[in-house]
Amino acid sequence: MTPGGWQERDARLSRRLGRSWPHGPLLTALPLSPTARVLDVGAGDRQLLQALRARGHPGGLFGIDPEPGEGVRRGVAEQLPFPDTSFDTVLLVRVLAHLHDPARALAEARRVLRPGGQLVVAAQGEWHLARLRSLGGPPWEPPAPPTEADLLFPVVLTPEDVRALAASHDLSLGEWDLTSPLTDTLHLRVEVKRR
Incomplete structure (x- = not known):
């Protein structure tokens, strides 16, 4: 994928969903205390933290990334530059x-969590754009059922969306008819663990 490709893809999916993908659905689903000190590991350009602040979160918001944007601290998930028990919530989103x-990153996330704190791990699940990914390949079969904590949202993709998203995933569409919209699913697998 080209640099910035995931941001363009997320922006396209956000337009189709009608809210910020995946930050909007994730923040709506998370049980965050309004005063929680939150660390976003892999914060990039701080979009998730900005979305949280825009929702009125007054607690401390911190981000770390190997290639940080403005307001994000440089660092890696496997060696967090924070003391033990520094945060109420640690986010590892995609x-x-x-x-x-990854195992070392999870251990580091647990280390910086306060007792009773929550570790949130979110990743694209099997249903995420499964129909799109099956175009030009074998017939689409539904993936394994989602878990109770998963976030699933139907989305209608225009033919232009299908072409752009397929290109961003390096998918060949073969002889697929791209004159009709495609109904697909956005899927975020979410796991919340307490320390």
């Missing part, structure tokens, strides 16, 4: 699959 040592 991060673990990109790390060299």
